[in-house]
Each structure stands twice: as C-alpha cells, then as structure tokens.
Amino acid sequence: MKVKELAVKNFRNIKEILLPEERLGNLNIFTGNNGQGKTNLLEALYILSGNSSFRSPNYDHLVNYEKEYFNINAKYTAGEKDLEIGLTYTRSKSKEIFLNRKKIRSKHPYIPKVVLFIPDDLYLIKGSPGRRRNFIDFMLKQISAEYAYLIEEYGKILKKRNLMLKKEAIRDKTLNILDGMLTEKAALIIMQRINLINMLEKEVRDIYSFLNKEEADIKIKYALSFPIPDEKVNISTLKARMAEELIKIRNQEGMRKTTLLGPHLDDINFYYNNKLARFFSSQGQQRNLVVALKIAEAQTFCRIRGFYPLFLLDEVLSELDYERRNLLLKYLGEAEFQTFMTAVNIDDIDVKGAAVFNVKDGSIV
Numbered sequence: 347m348k349v350k351e352l353a354v355k356n357f358r359n360i361k362e363i364l365l366p367e368e369r370l371g372n373l374n375i376f377t378g379n380n381g382q383g384k385t386n387l388l389e390a391l392y393i394l395s396g397n398s399s400f401r402s403p404n405y406d407h408l409v410n411y412e413k414e415y416f417n418i419n420a421k422y423t424a425g426e427k428d429l430e431i432g433l434t435y436t437r438s439k440s441k442e443i444f445l446n447r448k449k450i451r452s453k454h455p456y457i458p459k460v461v462l463f464i465p466d467d468l469y470l471i472k473g474s475p476g477r478r479r480n481f482i483d484f485m486l487k488q489i490s491a492e493y494a495y496l497i498e499e500y501g502k503i504l505k506k507r508n509l510m511l512k513k514e515a516i517r518d519k520t521l522n523i524l525d526g527m528l529t530e531k532a533a534l535i536i537m538q539r540i541n542l543i544n545m546l547e548k549e550v551r552d553i554y555s556f557l558n559k560e561e562a563d564i565k566i567k568y569a570l571s572f573p574i575p576d577e578k579v580n581i582s583t584l585k586a587r588m589a590e591e592l593i594k595i596r597n598q599e600g601m602r603k604t605t606l607l608g609p610h611l612d613d614i615n616f617y618y619n620n621k622l623a624r625f626f627s628s629q630g631q632q633r634n635l636v637v638a639l640k641i642a643e644a645q646t647f648c649r650i651r652g653f654y655p656l657f658l659l660d661e662v663l664s665e666l667d668y669e670r671r672n673l674l675l676k677y678l679g680e681a682e683f684q685t686f687m688t689a690v691n692i693d694d695i696d697v698k699g700a701a702v703f704n705v706k707d708g709s710i711v
C-alpha cells in the first residue's frame with residue numbers, strides 16, 4: 347500500500363495541505379518544532395484506515411476550532427489496485443467514507459491498512475495484559491474481517507454469561523449452553539492469536555538483530571488463562587479444556603459473579619535471551635523490542651495479505667540512541683513498505699533519500 351497523494355483540509359491546526367505525488371517518497375519525515383502539526387498529519391493518515399483516532403475517540407475534536415467540517419483525501423495503491431479514498435466529517439454528524447467516489451463502510455477490504463507506533467507503545471511490553479491483547483487483536487482485525495466479527499460475537503456471549511453469573515440463582519442449564527457457545531468462539535480466537543504470534547516471532551528476531559547489531563534470542567509466547575500442554579494446543583483440545591475448567595470453577599465464578607477464564611484474560615509474554623522482558627530487560631531493550639515488533643507487524647501483515655500496510659511512526663527517533671536512529675532510518679529507507687514519521691530534530695541523522703517536510707503552524711514550509 348502506497349500513498350501517492352494526500353490532501354488534508356480543516357483537520358486540527360491544518361487549514362489546507364497537499365502532498366503531491368512528486369514530493370512523496372518511500373520514507374517521509376514530518377519535521378518541525380513542538381505543536382506545529384506533525385502528529386496531526388500522521389493522525390489524518392491513520393483515521394483513513396476507518397479506526398478512531400489514537401488521540402481522541404471524538405471526531406468533533408479533530409475538526410479545526412474555527413471550521414465545521416474536515417476532509418482528508420488520498421490516492422493510493424493496494425497491491426495492483428489504484429484507489430482514491432475520501433473521508434469527510436461534519437461536526438456532530440457521522441463520518442462519510444468514499445472509495446473511488448462510492449460511499450463505503452469503514453470495514454471495506456481495500457480501506458488503507460496501517461501499523462502505528464506512538465510513544466505510548468513503549469508500555470506494550472511492561473504495561474497491562476489488555477494492551478498486549480489489543481495489539482494482537484488490532485492486527486488480526488485488520489487482517490481479517492471474520493476475526494473482527496468473531497471478537498464481537500465472543501464479547502456478546504461473555505456479556506450474557508456475566509449477566510447470568512450476577513443473578514441470585516444461577517441456572518446450570520442456561521450456563522451450560524452459554525459455555526458451549528463461549529468455548530467454541532474462544533478456541534477460534536486463541537488459535538488465530540497463537541498462529542499470528544508464531545509468525546511475528548520469526549520476523550521480530552531478524553529485525554531486532556539488524557536494528558541492534560546483536561544476535562538476541564527473542565521469544566513471544568501466548569499465555570493462556572487455563573492450563574493446557576503446548577503440544578496439545580489445537581481447536582478441539584482448547585475447546586474441551588476450557589469447558590472442563592469452566593465446570594471446575596463454576597462455584598468460584600458464582601461467588602465472583604464474572605467469567606474467570608478465556609481469551610479476554612489471556613496474555614502475551616516477551617522473552618529476551620530466555621528472560622521475561624517485562625521484568626529483566628532494560629528500558630532501552632524494551633523500547634527496541636517494541637520498534638522491532640512494529641516492523642514485524644508490517645512484515646507479517648504482508649505475508650498474510652500480500653501487500654504492506656502504511657507504517658506510521660510518531661516521535662520514535664527521540665527514543666533511540668544515535669546508532670539505532672541511523673540504523674532504523676537505513677532500514678526504513680530500504681524497506682518495501684512506505685513510512686510516514688514525525689521528528690522534532692533531524693540534525694544529527696542521515697535523511698538522504700527521504701522526503702522531508704517541514705511543518706510549521708499547520709502548513710508545509
């Protein structure tokens with residue numbers, strides 16, 4: 347996927363910006379002082395993917411203070427296809443997305459796909475398990491609409507089951523039916539997550555070694571909320587084991603009034619040289635691991651879908667030391683995917699070959 351032209355109007359502090367095809371490259375850097383609109387440009391590209399902004403779920407916040415609507419248009423390629431997308435939002439109304447001038451829903455298969463790095467992602471390794479589940483689910487939802495549907499269905503059954511557990515008298519018969527439905531969806535979710543993690547693990551090792559000039563043994567392991575031997579992980583055993591465990595803990599769940607196991611409680615563990623990264627790796631090592639993981643996300647997406655997503659990086663360079671900054675830029679400059687990144691300062695880095703845009707007060711200068 348490559349953006350060939352981008353036009354942004356009335357979006358946050360951007361009145362009107364056009365990035366034409368002849369100026370855009372494979373590696374694009376938005377530079378400038380704080381508060382000038384660099385991240386706003388990245389945010390505009392991000393919401394073209396149909397996702398809500400990573401900074402605010404409220405679209406009204408994205409409209410320029412003095413305007414009533416914003417508009418983002420991009421010409422891009424997805425595989426062999428030449429496409430044009432337009433997103434318009436008018437205050438207090440719902441957003442409208444047009445693909446090749448036809449109105450579409452935000453789950454359309456050719457809507458732009460993205461991998462995003464924001465400074466907050468540095469907490470991916472040591473933050474809450476929910477962050478890691480969101481990371482893997484975001485990726486799987488972009489890869490497959492069926493997975494997005496599966497997660498939605500699982501959520502609905504879970505909600506019903508939790509309501510049932512909150513009742514004074516729990517009806518075992520109803521709970522048994524819900525358990526059957528829940529474990530069926532759970533097994534499918536877990537299996538897809540594990541398969542994706544295995545693919546990510548292979549990619550992340552190579553990328554980490556390149557960016558850090560060291561042969562590190564990186565492992566990513568899916569941590570289930572119920573016990574099952576590694577060699578027995580498949581859809582039918584997952585389903586059967588989860589069902590058995592649910593029966594075992596039924597009294598406990600009745601007391602706690604909530605579902606105590608399932609993919610909504612699973613975790614993902616990262617190991618650096620056989621030690622759990624969140625407890626033993628340095629801040630810098632965790633940071634480098636997240637950067638490698640994000641690149642692995644783009645590579646893995648392409649291996650499954652046959653084309654690359656856009657790679658969007660907000661302020662990653664300030665988090666890295668001099669040598670790693672230059673190695674990352676070299677990697678991104680030569681990568682097969684297109685990158686858009688923001689950077690306050692590019693004085694001491696080699697940006698040869700990159701398209702550099704100086705952003706000042708919501709304009710390109």
Ligand SMILES: Nc1ncnc2c1ncn2[C@@H]1O[C@H](COP(=O)(O)OP(=O)(O)OP(=O)(O)O)[C@@H](O)[C@H]1O
Nearest residue numbers: 358359380381382383384385386407408409410411
């Ligand atoms: N709805 C809006 N309308 C107009 N301006 C807005 C709106 N929302 C945010 N802004 C302005 O946009 C600017 C922030 O832009 P942005 O986050 O892109 O900065 P940046 O260049 O990435 O800066 P930094 O280097 O500090 O991260 C701020 O000046 C803010 O006041």
